[in-house]
Amino acid sequence: MSLATDAADQPTLYKRIRADIEKRILTGEWPPGHRIPFEHELVARYGCSRMTVNKALSELAQADLIERRRRAGSFVRRPQHQSAVLTIADIRAEITALGRSYGYELIGRKLRAATAADRDRLGVKKAGKVVAIACRHSADKVPFAVEDRLIDLSSVPDAATADFSREPPGSWLLHHVPWTEAEHTISAIVADDRTAEALDIAVGAPCLVIDRYTWRSARTITAVRLLYPGDSHRLVARFKGG
Amino acid sequence: MSLATDAADQPTLYKRIRADIEKRILTGEWPPGHRIPFEHELVARYGCSRMTVNKALSELAQADLIERRRRAGSFVRRPQHQSAVLTIADIRAEITALGRSYGYELIGRKLRAATAADRDRLGVKKAGKVVAIACRHSADKVPFAVEDRLIDLSSVPDAATADFSREPPGSWLLHHVPWTEAEHTISAIVADDRTAEALDIAVGAPCLVIDRYTWRSARTITAVRLLYPGDSHRLVARFKGG
DNA sequence: TTGACTTATATGTCTAGACATATAATCGTA
DNA sequence: TACGATTATATGTCTAGACATATAAGTCAA
Numbered sequence A, B: 001m002s003l004a005t006d007a008a009d010q011p012t013l014y015k016r017i018r019a020d021i022e023k024r025i026l027t028g029e030w031p032p033g034h035r036i037p038f039e040h041e042l043v044a045r046y047g048c049s050r051m052t053v054n055k056a057l058s059e060l061a062q063a064d065l066i067e068r069r070r071r072a073g074s075f076v077r078r079p080q081h082q083s084a085v086l087t088i089a090d091i092r093a094e095i096t097a098l099g100r101s102y103g104y105e106l107i108g109r110k111l112r113a114a115t116a117a118d119r120d121r122l123g124v125k126k127a128g129k130v131v132a133i134a135c136r137h138s139a140d141k142v143p144f145a146v147e148d149r150l151i152d153l154s155s156v157p158d159a160a161t162a163d164f165s166r167e168p169p170g171s172w173l174l175h176h177v178p179w180t181e182a183e184h185t186i187s188a189i190v191a192d193d194r195t196a197e198a199l200d201i202a203v204g205a206p207c208l209v210i211d212r213y214t215w216r217s218a219r220t221i222t223a224v225r226l227l228y229p230g231d232s233h234r235l236v237a238r239f240k241g242g
Numbered sequence C: 001t002t003g004a005c006t007t008a009t010a011t012g013t014c015t016a017g018a019c020a021t022a023t024a025a026t027c028g029t030a
Numbered sequence D: 001t002a003c004g005a006t007t008a009t010a011t012g013t014c015t016a017g018a019c020a021t022a023t024a025a026g027t028c029a030a
Helices: A013-026 A039-046 A050-062 A091-097 A116-122 A169-176 A193-199 B013-026 B039-046 B050-062 B091-097 B116-122 B169-176 B193-199
Strands: A066-069 A073-076 A082-088 A102-113 A129-139 A142-152 A181-190 A206-216 A219-229 A235-240 B066-069 B073-076 B082-088 B102-113 B129-139 B142-152 B181-190 B206-216 B219-229 B235-240
Touching (some): A013 A039, A039 A050, A050 A073, A050 B050, A091 A102, A091 A142, A116 A129, A116 A219, A169 A219, B050 B066, B050 B073, B116 B129, B142 B169
Antiparallel strands (some): A102 A129, A129 A142, A181 A206, A235 B181, B082 B235, B102 B129, B129 B142, B142 B219
């Protein structure tokens, strides 16, 4: 995993400056707290204008690799928390990306006025109607995950008439509701009877749970719970620093 | 976007431009695929130089909110994957941040020549010595997580003499090994006898597992497995887009 | 219709300045 | 010694230009 390519093939100057500094930080040559050269020193070293080094340093600051302090200089940040970037793909995309055949099966779909439990789950005080969907995703005919979803129809009216018997609701929403925000909660449970049957695992086997709550500009869109067989599925997250 | 209502309290112009555009994207006013105004149009609208709008647009591109194409313009990106930022804090920091009292207990520490299993776990072909550590973290006297760690002494020689009876190895490493990279794998298991006893839960209860593999510039540092009671602990990840 | 060539244009990068602003360091005073 | 005022300075933002470059779109010939 080449973290910094050779300086010579870097296309532009500011990218080369950024890569040079990033390399020194990541290899530990410049440890946390180290003051990196002043802008005017880098200007002299690279023979360019201040705007060019400023752009390089600004990007490093945006990436939280350095901290810039007026009058004091720029310092390598001490990574106090481990911020991992976790990619939770659309399940269909995830499975096909693995080169396996994707299978989808709608277990149940109900359109109803929101119950108290529904409102609680969606985090709204009063809601009109909701769609509740249960479905199963499989890879190479083997159960991959079961999904239990609630969609707020006051935010996504089209979901009332959408055909979820062939298209998974996650994919449908991805194409019909642009730019949502979401919060994920990851936990573990053991399979109860229904879950065990749906995932074709033993009762009492471990399951990885992802609860996702999605909204757009303060409007609730959907709440979904995904259950994966805990011993087969893996969520991988990578991060830099810390 | 109110260009007439000149907000004197707005921090800076380029940040205002960025915020204006970001808002339109996030509210869905400008959906994915929408071409946002050309730089020269924004220059006219805001009455500033091109470098200023360029800085705003560059930051939006860096945040993956827009895509910039030469000659064609800048377009709102379609969020194809759900990239969540998952913060996995140092456990001590995590517990104290919750306002609970942190407790730490070293269960075992062994310095040994790396076995085949150790080498496999660390992903190295030949290693000299390693330290194996087992410890337990608790919050308000209640078991919070158990940790099973391997440190490669050829990368971190100081770990051989570090006193892990009082300081958790995670915290120690955080202060002694700067700027690592890591990969996390999240899964679920059910507690076996030893785990159940260490976490004070029932045998067969669900556990959330985080395996973290850490390196710095191609050198393996440590491999650690953290076990959390699955029904109590939650990993929260937030993301924008998708 | 298709492919090759040309042109127009939006973004990418860069310059050599400018003034603003926060703040570390210094100095002066009580 | 402690504290308040002053000064120096590194970063933050911005300008009005410049040339480079990728590429969408148009042009023309086979």
